[in-house]
Amino acid sequence: MNPATTALLLIGFQNDQFSANALLRSAIDDAERTDSVLDSTLRFVHQVSESPMTVIVPPTELTQRFVSATNANGILWKLRESGALLPGTPGAEPIPELQAYGDRILTVRGKSGFNAFLNTSIERELRDRNITDVVIAGAITSLCVDSTARTAYELGYNVTMLTDCVLSGTAAEHDLYCERMFPLYARAVDSRTLLGELDSAAA
């Protein structure tokens, strides 16, 4: 994997999911998992920020127009009704740890549902940078992470899932996706292993 032709997609790293008193922390059955995913991800971002790797943050903003068109019993409605990820609110903003990177991270707006490629310019940004490999971290494993990764796969990218940097609601969900689903269309590997490979490739 060449960092110059690789893009890291950081899905759902927003205040409502990851900050200390976040609304959506209660959707994760083990509080420590949120912190662990955050720590691993920030360590990975710190390392790759010194490489030429493209880093993209597509925050989810649950617009009324998009959500009202989806199934009224579905999770997007429930999230919106709970007041989470509303456009223009602090909760929907990327976490400050990522904002601190300023222009080093590309923020792409428009994501309103599960799939970060839908209604956003991500596909064009990847094409413009001659990206061949996509690395994915974020929340939630079975929803935005999976939908976005499948789309990247279908668009022809080599997809790598960072197993210690994806946030799952339950351990069962995490194991099913990391062990049974992701390997069907991606490489599933932990961030330390991938960092080691990037270092040895650069050496």
Next chain:
Amino acid sequence: MNARTTALLLVGFENDKYAPNGLLRRMVDSTERIDASLARALQFVRTVAAIPMLVISTPIAFDPAEASTTKPRGILAAIRDMGALQRGTWGAEPIAELAEFSSVITTIPNRRGFNAFTDTGLHEILAERGVRTVLIAGNSTGLCVDTTGRTAAELGYDVTILTDCIYGRTFVEDRFYIDQIFPLYANTATSTNVLEQLQASLGE
């Protein structure tokens, strides 16, 4: 649910998936689940064939001529390398049981991956017919059914997964998707339950 604005999507009813000597049956932990889901799906098609409702089949096939340029990876490459679902072969043909419904089934032939909406024109066809509700039957639960269902939901369709008309690679996968994943974006119901709703809509 209104039958006149509903479409049934048949996802992946090819010989390699369902026929007794289909190449992909060995990827599934119990062929009984394949056969049971097929029996229910065929029963459902037989019933809705008699009412004014759109039925669409979206078979998947790999074109040998494209292999050098498109480079599928992962499970799709594995399927291709097994020689399964090759365009123009018996394995990629719709199962024989669907032949008697050929006059009511609209076939959309260009699916090459998990998502029946990618490069197939499916969204345009549904929009032209005024479809609001999409019912999904087929396989496999965690791949083509889920990917197609999510996309339908994100495109604004009301989605119902027919829980007795789908199968995945394992029983565990089927249970997890039906209990935990599908309800996040879709309705889940048995074909019997959905038929009652459709028939009620025609009586109104």
